[in-house]
Amino acid sequence: MPLQLANLTGAHLKRLGADGSLSTLLPYDLPQAWSLAVHNHPAKVDGFLYVSRHLNNECAVVVFSRARKRFAQDPHATPFIIYPGSADVLRLFRIQPY
Numbered sequence: 451m452p453l454q455l456a457n458l459t460g461a462h463l464k465r466l467g468a469d470g471s472l473s474t475l476l477p478y479d480l481p482q483a484w485s486l487a488v489h490n491h492p493a494k495v496d497g498f499l500y501v502s503r504h505l506n507n508e509c510a511v512v513v514f515s516r517a518r519k520r521f522a523q524d525p526h527a528t529p530f531i532i533y534p535g536s537a538d539v540l541r542l543f544r545i546q547p548y
Contacts, residue, residue: 451520453496453497453511453513453517453520454493454495454496455495455496455497455498455499455511456488456491456493456495456497456498456499457498457499458472458484458488458498458499458500459499459500459501459509463500468484470501470506472484472500473500473501473502473503473506473510474503474506485498485512489514494516495514496513496514496516496517496520497511497512497513497514497517498511498512499511500512504543531547
């Protein structure tokens with residue numbers, strides 16, 4: 451079963467009375483309040499889709515812990531660190547694995 455996500459982008463976000471600044475505000479008090487509101491909504495979605503703060507031409511996803519059971523470990527899964535292209539991602543975001 452696919453994840454059920456609230457869409458906090460574009461017209462969906464505008465209809466809720468917010469705008470794109472929601473994913474760029476610091477400190478995170480207001481975005482965290484929105485996250486809590488989505489989490490506590492009676493629809494009990496698994497998380498939400500929003501515009502990435504770091505790559506504003508892409509979307510990002512928050513997944514709530516209640517959806518944990520949907521992420522069963524695949525014994526054939528490739529760890530990120532040895533996945534082809536992982537080095538490019540680490541370089542792009544200037545992440546040093548340790």
